Amino acid sequence: MEDIEQTEKTFETKELTISMGPQHPATHGVLRLLLTLAGENVVKCTPYVGYLHRGIEKLGENRTYLAALPLTDRLDYISSMNNNVGYVNAVEKLFGIEAPERAKFIRTIVAEMGRISSHIIWLGTHVLDIGATTPFLYAFREREVIMDLFEMLCGARLTVSYPRIGGVRNDISQEFLDELYDFVLDFPSKMDDYETLVTENRIWKDRTVGIGVISAEEAINWGLTGGTLRGSGVDYDVRKYAPYDAYDKVEFDVPVGTNGDCYDRYLVRMEEMRQANRIIRQCIEKLPAGPVMADAPKFTLPPKDMVLKDMEHLIHQFILITKGPTVPEGEVYMGTEVPKGELGFYFVSDGSGRPYRMRVRAPSYVHASVLPRLCEGGMIADVIANIGTIDIVLGECDR
């Protein structure tokens, strides 16, 4: 008894600094957080990035505009289709060419499929981090359908490299359209299943309501985009306010939250999946007939079966592949809405076939920077919820 009294008198409470990650399973990749803890409360949180740096921006400067496309697959590797669409849109803006109508619709379809598959992974892993195992398994069941559709479309499941500058690689097949339509009709009921399991669950609500609150003004000042910004009640969506591809021809709503906490961001992303499904359905129904590659022989590869029949096409094939297209000088920025937020590509062209500078404005990088703001002052268990809710992928963050 005396010992305990003695200990209580001399007991010092110290702040403890621990390193969370880069191998922590809940940090969604290789994010490392240096946490200073007072008991269970987070006093200071410092994110460290760069464990997955591959120099994609620099690699892009050493390849022609056409050949740099597969690099963008590796940015945000769970929604590579959206990155590809963003890249080709930016390059098309620089070249001054436009994809045909059918190609735009196909791109919209595949980009929204990519959004659904990315959000499904977000849902599964976020919920798994917080403690529910079942939605994770259900989510991956639906993702498999999308992956199979991608494989049918272009021969690869994850690193698709499907869109091309001036269109898409190949036209979609009738079987693809059939199976996609079946998926589209089926998907809302699966969404209901997820919501039954998670949305009203009291444990889930305890863990997310009022956690990681960020006001609208603050969210804008931090540079947040995408679902993370909309959860705070800011009605901003690149698809709506600077439409690219076929987004101005389809109807969809932009869901916004009110409180700006983890739960609202969760609701926003769930609704986004339903809206993505709605966009795909409209695009299938409105899909026009026509070519899927632009008629711009100076910028797009010629049709394969014409290369050996026609001299001009053969010359174009050789020039485009070895030297790259002749590009107007100038600078271009193009932002597109990927599942994580606004992905921007900024090109400085010096007139050669390779970009002088290729800059990627990655949403995950910006979102990782807001982590200290969300985590500091909270509990250590809420750090996991916050990492999950800002939806970062470190491949994009470190580039």
Next chain:
Amino acid sequence: MRAGKFIQTIFFTEIIKGMALTLRTLFTPPVTRRYPKVKRPVKPGFRGLHALAKNEEGKMKCVGCGLCGAYCPSQCIYIYTSEGEDHKKIVDRYEIEVLRCVYCGFCVEACPFGAITLSEHYEYSDYSREPLYMTKDKLLANWDRYFAGEKGLRYFRDFWRPKAENFSAYEGQAMFDKVKARRKEQK
């Protein structure tokens, strides 16, 4: 509203709903596959291991122009050529580092002769680097193994585009009307 919430809190209705869903799912057929025993069927046009195409006479189609190597984003194709009789180009070595390849399929798009292709074979892991450094002979053997007969002829025609029809509207394009027609047939 308040009473509803009270009932929910007391009787765990949302938990029971979730449990009912998992119980229902228990009686649905499994979606998983016992992989090494049960192989996953790949879709036609899958981007797998490389092969060098042969023509009808059984000779290599490649002429050594080097476009695939120039276009390759990971720069993993090496081609060495020399001059033969009548100033003909001879492909001495054609090598692909499979471990560095990213399977984008750009080499297939670049090749004007349809001489290189990606097969549907994807299980080729190994313990050393040597078997995964593809030489010309290995790549030609891949063609015999994975594209024997009619399949090789059909492969480029069906799966490797862009083809001229992609540059213009054509009959048989995938449209929504046909989806609707199929659904009616099924009913």
